[in-house]
Amino acid sequence: MSIKGKNIKLYMTMNVEHLKNNIRHNWKNQEVEALFALPFNDLVFKAAAVHRENFNPNEVQVSTLLSIKTGACPEDCKYCPQSAHYDTGLKKEPLIDVAKVKGEAQKAKDAGASRFCMGAAWRNLNDRDLPKVEEMISEVKSLGLETCVTLGMVKKEQLSRLKDAGLDYYNHNIDTSEEYYSKIISTRNFSDRLETLKNINEAGLKTCCGGIVGMGETLQDRVKMLSTLANLPEHPESMPINMLVKIEGTPLELEAEIDPFDFIRTIAVARIMMPKSYVRLSAGRENMNDQMQALCFLAGANSIFYGEKLLTTPNPKENEDKKLFSRLGIEIEGVCKQNIKESAVR
Ligand code: SF4
Numbered sequence: 001m002s003i004k005g006k007n008i009k010l011y012m013t014m015n016v017e018h019l020k021n022n023i024r025h026n027w028k029n030q031e032v033e034a035l036f037a038l039p040f041n042d043l044v045f046k047a048a049a050v051h052r053e054n055f056n057p058n059e060v061q062v063s064t065l066l067s068i069k070t071g072a073c074p075e076d077c078k079y080c081p082q083s084a085h086y087d088t089g090l091k092k093e094p095l096i097d098v099a100k101v102k103g104e105a106q107k108a109k110d111a112g113a114s115r116f117c118m119g120a121a122w123r124n125l126n127d128r129d130l131p132k133v134e135e136m137i138s139e140v141k142s143l144g145l146e147t148c149v150t151l152g153m154v155k156k157e158q159l160s161r162l163k164d165a166g167l168d169y170y171n172h173n174i175d176t177s178e179e180y181y182s183k184i185i186s187t188r189n190f191s192d193r194l195e196t197l198k199n200i201n202e203a204g205l206k207t208c209c210g211g212i213v214g215m216g217e218t219l220q221d222r223v224k225m226l227s228t229l230a231n232l233p234e235h236p237e238s239m240p241i242n243m244l245v246k247i248e249g250t251p252l253e254l255e256a257e258i259d260p261f262d263f264i265r266t267i268a269v270a271r272i273m274m275p276k277s278y279v280r281l282s283a284g285r286e287n288m289n290d291q292m293q294a295l296c297f298l299a300g301a302n303s304i305f306y307g308e309k310l311l312t313t314p315n316p317k318e319n320e321d322k323k324l325f326s327r328l329g330i331e332i333e334g335v336c337k338q339n340i341k342e343s344a345v346r
Contacts, residue, residue: 016049019272027230027273032223035269040261044299047268051300054275060325061278061303061333063115063148064108068136069095073121075152075187077175078251079215079244082121088249095120095129102139111318112332113306115146117171117208123187124153134165141166148208148238153188153196159203169238170200171208177224180217201234209236210280213266214244214258222266230273238303239277241267243284260292264299271300278303286316290324297330 035043051057071092073082081088105116118136125133133149140147148169149162159170174193175181181190200207209232211225229236243263246253263284270279280303281288281296288296306318325332 016046019046019050019275023235023275024273025231025233025235027227029220029223029227032227032269032273033219035272036219036223036265040265043265043268044295047271047300048298050272050275051302055302056333057297057302058329059302059331059333060297061115061280062111062113062306063117063280063303064104064111064113064306065117065119066101066104066108067093067121068101068118068133069093069120069122071121074123075185077185079184079212079247081247081250083250086249086251088247095132098132098135098139101136102143105140105143105145108306109143109145111306113145114332114334115148115169116140116143117148117150117169117305119150119171120152122152125151125155125158127158130158130161134161137162137165137167150208153192154199156199156203159199159205163203163205167205169206169208170203171238171240172196172200173210173212173240173242174225174228175211176215176217177221178228179224180215180221184215197232201232206237207232207234208238208240210238210240210242210270210282212242212244212283213263214255214284215252216255219262222269226266226270226273229270235274235277237277238280239270239274240280240282241270241301242282243287245283245287260288264292264295267296267301268299280304283315290327293324294328297328302333 048057071082071090072084073080074084076083076085081090101118108116133151137147137149146168147166148171149167150171154170172193174190176184178190197207197209209229213222229239243258244252244255246255267279279301281293281301282305285293285304304321305315306321
């Protein structure tokens with residue numbers, strides 16, 4: 001039977017009722033391929049049905065991301081302006097003060113964010129920086145915000161201290177498929193990533209883990225990336241799906257544009273495979289028009305980053321997001337609609 005024939009057969013068995021609450025950790029690549037092969041409208045319809053069953057489809061969770069240590073990273077991630085391997089003109093900054101973090105977290109909370117994420121350009125968390133990071137987490141937590149950090153590789157003992165300080169989520173993306181990983185990063189292995197994810201899970205922290213689309217990977221790589229995520233012992237509670245931001249000076253600066261529909265398909269397939277995870281539109285949102293973002297929300301995306309910068313790359317202005325939410329009748333999770341409308345017209 002041809003791949004197309006097989007896909008159609010699988011598609012016939014994937015009825016919406018079956019998909020709605022189906023938490024699985026045994027996805028086969030062939031099944032995921034079958035989802036990607038669906039006609040666009042059928043795929044988005046199924047994803048929207050799964051989304052509605054598990055979430056309020058008119059609510060979006062909002063997080064804010066702050067870079068707490070910028071640039072000079074020893075890793076060579078080919079998409080990243082913070083890598084010391086590339087000359088991107090980025091202004092480096094050592095670990096910032098706790099007071100600055102607290103101030104930014106308060107601003108994020110006032111703007112409607114429910115989670116505050118702190119990112120440091122490190123290969124791994126060093127014990128000497130641990131006390132200051134613990135303090136940052138405690139201060140952010142004391143504001144009533146959920147806390148998330150992304151600090152590179154991390155040991156179990158360190159995770160346990162971060163958890164005691166008030167950490168809720170640890171972000172650690174797998175970026176792409178295992179097969180394509182070495183084309184994007186050579187300073188660590190895919191297995192290093194999985195090892196850290198295991199540590200995070202064993203420490204009892206929530207996992208934030210996703211990837212990047214548009215780095216020259218094949219459809220098969222996207223299929224395998226999503227299979228890896230869905231087949232983890234627990235689905236990541238939060239799953240950022242990034243669209244590559246091409247930064248001058250990085251090896252991926254001239255990468256071809258991804259078809260927006262392929263990006264939306266990736267969101268829809270992620271929603272179907274991981275029905276209860278928050279699927280976040282992350283980097284690349286500034287290059288998406290309102291219609292594309294609306295389709296992403298319809299296909300199951302239900303989380304975004306607010307704020308003009310994502311670590312070091314541009315992000316839509318907060319007010320633009322509020323206007324879009326207002327036009328779409330979307331509420332920020334945990335914030336009443338009236339507040340959004342009032343601040344959107346200011
Ligand atoms: S993505 Fe993270 S680990 Fe990779 S170079 Fe950038 S800051 Fe370093």
